[in-house]
Amino acid sequence: MASLGVSMSGPRFRIAPSPTGFFHVGGARTALYNWALAKRLGGTFVLRIEDTDEARNQPQWTQGIIDALAWIGISSDDPAFEGPYFQSSYAGQHVDAALRLFESGNAYYCDLTAQEVQDRAKAAGKPGYDGYSRDRGLSAGPGRVLRFKTPRSGTTVVHDAVRGEVSFANDTIEDFVLLRSNGSPMFMLANVVDDIEMRISHVVRAEEHLPNAPKQQMLWDALGTVPPVWAHVPVVVNEQRKKLSKRRDKVALEGYREEGFLAAAMVNYLMTLGWAPRGETEIVEWSTIERDFRLEDVNHSPAFFDIKKLMAFNGEYIRALELADFIDACQPFLLSRNVPWPAERFDAAVFAAMAPLVQTRVATLADVPAMVDFLFLADPSVDGAAWTKAIGAAGAKQVLADTIASYRELASWDAESLKTALEEVSARHGLKLGKAQASIRVAVTGRAVGPPLFEPLELLGRTETLRRLLAAESATG
């Protein structure tokens, strides 16, 4: 459509999410495929919000989709990005196209109700519409649907960029509805008309749409246009090998952002589902993906969305961050309302000092608060089991008392001195440092595991450290 001012040069790709309130991770992967191709080929990535129900198809419903795409690097500011478009803006053309199909003899009206169609199918023992009105020559009228007249012989071959040639016997494709009895266009028709109007050249989407491809291709042909390049990529599945669904699985891309996954890690991981970068490592930059991604190389079988592997990728990406960037990335998780400490006790400088120690120890940014909470909590809650094991251990009380005495007199309150002092205490009790530090750790942090001990002790200061050690000592009775 020239009136839209769309670019006519270069291949045109589109994604067509439905405004469901979240953006599906499977859709994100498909979007990434389209984006990589559009960018490499100097084409256009078209975002079209797919819903013929105008009530649901409002700009405000789509902001979430746009934000989610932006997060994974598909920015509406990029010149290759076009849209978002709303299918409903072509409603008139959908009906026009249907009428043209009727006039050219490619479609016919049928007055059977949905119930009647079902009854006939049941009686015949074959599911689907049986072509009852095919040759009845009905004209348009109330209560009549317009159906596409599919060929009754021959085969329709869909040339698929990832699967090769897929052929369908035409007599297995029923005469599907184009216009409802109230005259409104069906999605299938609307979808094809929009693709034609927008000069879409490549339709890259999930495999679940493959059975629709022959029907859509028939429509392209009947409307006098040459069909696009089809590419049906495998679906993403859960551990039961079923397509990811909103009910059963965690599929919202936004949810992963909230849980502290880095966009770059998410993008990289998503791309490895069904496709592998050329080099010896699968951790690759987007530029590499853009350069190397080919539809022909996409796997044919479904891929399991493995959160464990996503976490491993995320950990790698977190560790690769510059310290300042890591600290920045942590901010939303440190300043969030869900944080365990009172907001006013948070100290950015203390966190900055701890940051290098936590950076190698977290898989997601959401893990960060629990690593440093004891620094900002007035009284860290104590893990009962850890307490019993570390403080209740034989000799632990003496170690505690000895450490308190030593720390009281310590000339310089710094991590190195604190360590040396505790080493001396340990030696006096015939313990290894690893053993002796356990009770100190639990007394001060409330946990048996955590970041290295002496740096936080330094940050906490002598007064507070001793206060906690004393409290632990007296609690042993």
Added chain:
RNA sequence: GGCCCCAUCGUCUAGUGGCCUAGGACACCACCCUCUCAAGGUGGCGGCACGGGUUCGAAUCCCGUUGGGGCUGCCA
């Protein structure tokens, strides 16, 4: 039921007839390092679904079986 798709370690994959006694990554296990936990290093466990072909030679090609999945609306 009908139509369609798929099949390499537990998982994601490399592999396009000889470089394969099948390579990598995640997970798992062991060891090293080490103030706990991580990170890092080293090593280990583990796979071509099955049966027939074709070929001098098959993970790779063909057929079948089995097993998985998707679609099957006057929803989108």
